[in-house]
Amino acid sequence: MLDLSGVSRRFGGARAVDGVSLAIAADGITGLIGPNGAGKSTLFNLIAGSLALSEGRIRFGAADLSHAPAHRRLAAGIGRTFQIPRPFAAMTVLENVLLAAQRQTGERPFANWLTPGAVARQERRNIAQAREIIDFLALARLAGAPAATLSGGQRKLLELARVLMAAPRLILLDEPAAGVNPSLLETIIDRIRTLHGRGIGFLIVEHNLDLIARLCSTVHVMAGGRLLASGTPQAVTADPRVIDAYLGGAA
Amino acid sequence: MSGLASYACFFFTVALTYGVATLGLNLQWGSAGLFNVGVAGFAAVGAYAAAWLTAAPAAGHWGGFQLPIALGWIGAMAAAALAAAILGAITLRLRADYLAITTFGAAVTIELVALNAQTLTGGPFGIAFIPKPFEALADRPLAFGAANLALVAAVAALAYWALERLTGSPWGRVLRALREDEAAAASLGKAPDAFRLQAFVIGAALIGLAGAMQAQFFGFIAPDNYLPVLTFQVWVMLVVGGSGNNRGALLGALAVWALWSFSGTALAALLPGTLQARGAALRVVAIGVVLAGVLLLRPRGLIGERATVSRHISG
Amino acid sequence: MIAQILVDGITSGAMIGLGAIGLTLTYGLLRFANFAHGEFATWGAYLALLVAGAIGPADPLGPLTFGWPLLAALAASMVLTALLAAALDGVLFRRLRRHGSAITLVIxxxxASLALRSALEFGFGPQPWYYTRDIAMTVRLGPGMRATWDQLAVLGLAIVLMLAMHLLMTRTPLGRAMRAVSENPDLARLAGIDPARIVRVTWLLGGALAASAGVFLGVTVQLRPSMGFELLLPLFAAAILGGIGSVPGAMLGGLIIGIAEAASVPLAGAQYRAAVAFVVMLAMLLVRPSGLFGGRGG
Structure with missing residues (x-):
């Protein structure tokens, strides 16, 4: 369970996120929607640790992540993707995915000199696992290609592959559908379902309400930095306050 | 003939000590993007540590533990690593150019301590009679020179191998990722400051080792050896060779040391006797112009950066 | 004794402040730490030596050790050093800015710093030079407080230059344009300011002020090829202390560093003076990396 209580973030005088409290099931698929400027991206970045909390607490299971830096979140089981993919362009797809493996012996300098055998064995296991993930996300053909050569949609898949390699329990997806062509979008939806079937939870920030409706069991709606409504996709989209917020946001 | 051969041995011995320092700087700058303007300071820490540990007790300075030279070199690496760890812990989280200014300040401060803490360092007179490796061969210049060259070549080869292994390892992969996109690497659980600090400390240990080797080969150290011009020489070696490439670092050290030695000989031959004392200054001007030229005309150095792929991935 | 520390600290602090203004301006504008800035002070001091020598001797002014030729030489050297700074930018830095990283510029x-210094060392030799061999006369300012007339004259001139610089930055269209480019080059371009011109002016001003600091240092101490290089660490410390890009910050930072250095002498001895700037700078970076006047650090 990801627990937010009284989470706030100020920029100067403005409150981008204002006292949001909610609980997100670690093994469900949860949507986070809202009009532009509602604060959902800020909230996402607070959970991911790339922004610091002004007030409130964030807990995941037993771990208090309120002030943990971004690089500590994965150890607690939370992974993220970026809205605009950020592959390591000079590295190959395979290396991008390999990098994400956690607790690598070879990331300790001395292990590479003193116990090279153990490093190589773990690296071989990781390579096998990375290739499986790359296959699963239909990137097998590109495993040896520099990430710089990937198309926008392929980069989205690479983002997902990388975070999967880190084996988190909950994955935060930042607009997985943005800029993705319809057939690739079907692939992404299908893979999210499969992964959910394997026990991985998702929190999805998305403008594409169709994707939200098809995947999510619970949706939280934000407006003006606050939590406006929560419920099933059907209930939430029928909620007059939500319709108002969207129309108000569009006006 | 044998005079020329022993000179060649000496030349390559000194060039390779610079090579080791350049390898260390390459790990810091080429792999981790850390701008160390205090190379001379870390070399001084290594040199003095080795001198204290291996020299005989003397009235003019501290130390005199007469330990084996190998232990002196290990101690030198540890001392330089410790200095880097302290400085890095304070400054690595700051902007890159602040690291440049603080490492510069640290080197100036270390030089001041070397110059003024007489009871520790011997002050301006430095420390003499530092034991040389293979001293038993000292009366046979060629054998002595060859043995020294073999030793420093072995150390340089070991350092090269260790760094190649490191840059091709998962650790090196994280450093490359951090250089490309720190936030993305952090989102994948990599702690940026920890990896940078490790690179800074390991690089400083190599620079300290280079300082210790030079102290041991020359048998004498003084604060004058650790002026900013040393930092500059090592930087020029790295820039000329091409940063981000260990082979380039070694090649750059050889090329620049050759230029430096040759220009010294040439100036000695060309300048009238009255200007000889100032000739050293012209060498620095010359090497400064070479650096500016390389930066302007061949910004990637002699060999550019090599695309590194983790060593465990084949084909 | 404390009073004497203040006198010594304020005079050397004024020189550090003068030098740091140019450093902090180019740093703020071009986002790079210019290690050659100290050499502008050295070149300024030696250029003034040449000019004063060419003019020839003249009677000293009142109780000072120097006469009008040195004042003329100061003006000439400020102009020449300003041109040197602009030339260095044109030949080296501007080209590297086009296709290099900030760090390439720093290297x-x-x-350039070592080359400039070594060129002077080749020309003038490593030994110290003096504008004059006359003994500087001292004046008693109060109980336990003495200063040479030279120190007071230098301090007065430094204050005049700093005031002029402050007025230039705050009261003239040029100063406003400089601050605009430093804060947001793109916006300034839209407002019709030519950033290349501002960069040139900044180098000219920085070079001239550094030259004056060098001449003042030559008057109160001596001329040596390493004088500017030894000034570099205090200059950086003053710029960081005051906040990168801030002119009043650089002046105040210079004052603090000057006084801290003077205060350290009875505690640690004159030989560790230069380390004081380093320690103060580290402390500042630990506590408040953006400097006293905000600036753009951190």
């Missing part, structure tokens, strides 16, 4: 400036 290049480090090289």
């Amino acid at each position: 290049a400036s480090f090289g």
